[in-house]
Amino acid sequence: MKLTTLTAIAAAILPAIALPPGHPKPDFSLVGFAKDNPIGPTTGGEGGETVKVSTPAELIAAVTGDTPRIIYASGTFNLTARLRIGSNKSLIGTGTNTTIRGSGINIYNVANVVVRNLGIRFILNNDGITIQNSTRVWIDHNEFESDMLGGPDKYDGQCDIVRASDWITVSWNYFHDHWKSSLVGNSDILGDVDRGHLHITYHHNHWRHSGTRGPAGRFGHQHIYNNLYEDFLYQAIHSRSDNQVLVEGNVFRGNTSEALSTYGLVIPADSPNTSPEGDYELDGFANLGAKNDWGSSKINITQVGNFTKAPYKYQLTPLKEVQKLVIAGSGLGKVK
Secondary structure (H helix, E strand, C coil), X not given: CCHHHXXXXXXXXXXXXXXXXXXXXXXXXXXXXXXXXXXXXXXXXXXXXXXXXXXXXXXXXXXXXXXXXXXXXXXXEECCCCEECCCCEEEEECCCCCEEECCCEEEECCEEEEEECCEEECCCCCCCEEEECCEEEEEECCEEECCCCCCCXXXXXXXXXXXXXXXXXXXXXXXXXXXXXXXXXXXXXXXHHHCCCCEEEEECCEEEEEEECCCEEECCEEEEECCEEXXXXXXXXXXXXXXXXXXXXXXXXXXXXXXXXXXXXXXXXXXXXXCCCCCCCCECEEEECCCCECCCCXXXXXXXXXXXXXXXXXXXXCHHHHHHHHHHHCCCCCCC
């Protein structure tokens, strides 16, 4: 199914979703570690000036520095170098066609950043978004797209979070057609750097036609709830090197689609998985909270940890509603 068709269908059915009596409608506000943490909620450019940008030069200028600023971007931005976002910024795409191509986004050594409603597509030689040594970041309602035809090493990550980054929420994004999606902690030798950090909430994301890392974590704590995994090949949720995941209310659907068969890949998903699978690396920990719908996927938990309850308030979507709600509410054009 083409992106435009999927977006149109999702936009059309979202208002008509039938939820059980008394259950709230989709809540697109900030939830999780990016909101509730010892430092304070992520607000991005709130209180600062608002600017509109439509060229790479305008975009680069708008995101530079630490002055609070809300940036509304429209059009296609073919970047020749990585876009470095400063602290206290909200970068928000308009409509369903705001696209980042060429080079991706660096959120390095900053705090309080919001990125919403961007299409981040076919970024070679680096991640779509890299969050490094940064705190209070909200990645919401974006679409990350590449392809799987070139093998696992053609592209890097879609949204990688590394080097002691902390207090982050990744929500309502559409990740698809990619081998290695979202890595948390990029080396098993950086325990002294990462341990005690990497608190990340992943909720209501849609992963489709993906290989691994939805997410894969080291040394941190990830709360992973109400996500939809369709046609995931290997470790959809992978916890290693003393990492802790709390996994609840997620839905897994098998790799039987016609689109996936064009890749010639028919290996069932293995999730959650706490084993490095042959690499010399410590196992991680996985904890199962509210019931998950595993579909045909396997579970390989070698260590049960102590991260059994998220330290913040959140509303779980009823399991039977997750697939419909996530397809309808994730990706571009769902937030103003």
